[in-house]
Amino acid sequence: MNVQSWIVLAVVVVTFVAVFRYYWKKQRRGGCSCGSCDSCDSCSGSSCCGIRR
């Protein structure tokens, strides 16, 4: 694999890890059951189901 391939692969892997961490934290941290909000303090409004965890 050439250098460009490694760079592209690194970008995809880093993005994957970052998105996974974000998604995982969001699922665990609380907020709403539907997953629309990060936490009850940052409830995003109408897309939110309003159910606190």
Next chain:
Amino acid sequence: MKLSQLSIGKTARITAVGGDGALRQHLLDMGVIPGAEATLVRHAPMGDPIEIRIHGYELTMRKADASQIDITTKGLEPQTDPSEDAYVALVSEIPHPGLGEGGRYHEEQTAGLGSVPQAADAGEPIQLALVGNQNCGKTTLFNRLTGSNQHVGNFPGVTVERKDGVVKGHPRVTITDLPGIYSLSPYTSEEVVSRRFVLEQKPHAIINIIDTTCIERSLYLTMQLMELGRPMVLALNFIDEMEAAGGTVRVNELEQMLGVPVVPICAVSGDGVDELIGHVLHVARYQEGPMRQDFCPSTGMRSAVHRSLHAVMHLIEDHAERAGIPLRFAATKLMEGDTLTSEALQLSQNEQETIEHLLKQMEEERGMDRQATMADMRYAFILSVAGKTVVHPRESKEHRRSQRIDRILTGRWTALPSFIGIMALIFWFTFNSVGAWLQEIFEEGIDAFTSVADSTLTAWDIAPAVHSLVTDGVLAGVGSVLSFLPIIICLFFFLSMLEDSGYMARIAFVMDKPLRRLGLSGRSIVPLLMGFGCSVPSIMASRTLPSERDRKMTILLTPFMSCTAKIPIYAFFVAAFFPHNGAWVMMSMYLIGIVVGILMALLLKRTAFRGEAVPFVMELPNYRRPIPRNVLHLLWEKAKDFLERAFTVIFLASIVIWFLQTFNFHMEMVENNIDSMLARIASPIAVLFQPLGLGDWRIITALVSGFLAKESVVSTLGGLFTPESLQATLNTVTCFTLMVFCLLYTPCVAAVATVRRELGGKWAMIVVCVQCLVAWLVAWIFALVL
């Protein structure tokens, strides 16, 4: 004569309210009391339910419930007793009482005590509660006070769970938006949320927002809140609408009579909101409670209530103190037969019997049962206050407009065609016109981006595996889902227009009778219609249903309504297999969902949910123009939500599935997908789908990924199939069968989690299993028949 026998346009006076239990109490709380005037406005298209006008607002109820209400058309003069004027002191042109503003409260409250209560430190946290009837503008005011964007709608019961926010400019002041209630006698489960909050959390102050255009009914809750003794401010919302129609409220006089600060506001424009927050912070810091809690006259025909109520108060004083329930509130609720209060008070046998004797005596003297007597006492006070402080408007232009529109939209011969026509237009605009056109533009953009990325990677001489990861994994997965954004936004736009305009409430009114045949109530139509948008909020919306049976049944049926997340699946297959009949195939999916839902409802009605649907008692709001800001905000939220799902769960799933389909268990890139890890894992399950003609491991993989998010089905199929291999694997029949299975099988994980939260883990499991089973059976039938 019964209310159900009244002719359209005729007015009668209610003489007795029959029936029993929570429904009767609810009717009394809504102002259906002996002595009230009711006018029959119309029947629903199928003859039932009926719409009546009472205390200046429209209420719907079934004929069976109306037949329990006795009326008379003779002697329409109100039941008044001149001697009772003493309990609402006659006032005229008084100066502004200034409650909630300065020292006047303390002058009266602390006379003789020699000390003025100390204000709480300005830095101390303050908890406020926003309480009011359904659809009176609570959430609009909440958004105005906090700067947040909670969903509002022109339908009773949009808010089903408390929501907290910090008041703008006051970082230590929290306000809680509560679901709408008509009294503190809980009738539905979301009303219990409000009652519990006010009673148990003991907020520092209450903002009681009322719809001024039907002030009499609204003040009923106000009186019960005043009985709690908590500091409160009365916010008169829609005062602009009332004044535009030539009416007004003499605010100074109303404030003087009620003994609480009264502030006219317009929650939509923000007029008066600063003044309101100033007053409520003042009463919260100084803990200024209502100056009046006694609403029963000591003379006249209602004096029996006064004597009984005060006797009960003396008797239970120690119990109320121990239970931490305000005394006057505890006594009135006990007299109404509120079981929650009587359990909390833990009265002895002797005390219970004494109270029973007192109540019997009161009933005998008053000639009404205890619940009706209490409601009558409150409404007598309200009518007396309103008579002196409210200048009733001529019919408002909003009401006139609503009546004109309703002649068509709820008319006997026009209601159902209008409903079908409106829904057909919505689907046509979404799938065949505006939505489809926007989707094409979006698709072209995504295709252009993908081809630029592809040629760039080729130019950089990227290794085949990495190239495939980016193009076949990430771009194919996320891109295939993103292109459906315009269609989803379109459908949500129309659903929000239905709700904000007030038409959703009319649909419930029109559809009550047919839904009752399925064992549901008219109110169930709202969660079911919202199910076409997203199952999560629609399952939540079922909280407005007053019976557990109806709620469970509605929640079980909601996932049969095809949500927007399934649109990408249909569109994907329609483009591949039904390019010339796309709209018809799409429509057929929605119809199949509805028909299977109806069959399930009939099955449930005859098996697990025997019995009758709960009564249909609902307020019909005036039609209002949807507020563009609210609609745009809703669309932005939905777009944001969809994009977030595409770039999180779909992105992750796309990469995982690409990895599993590209490598084998020895971590070697495979030439053919059939040798991949994914094929090995999914093949055993595929056997179950052989009878449906869907025994391909790639289809099973797509269906499993759909449990995370329905859009994932498309991104997975996009990654696993080329257009040619898809055509080779499926034909029009098996494709239709697969679409039917996707329509009906288990809801996504977010919807299942919501069912679990609402009904418990057992029901969530039942939903998953039953939906999968029904989906398999129906798909099998289609596979056999087609």
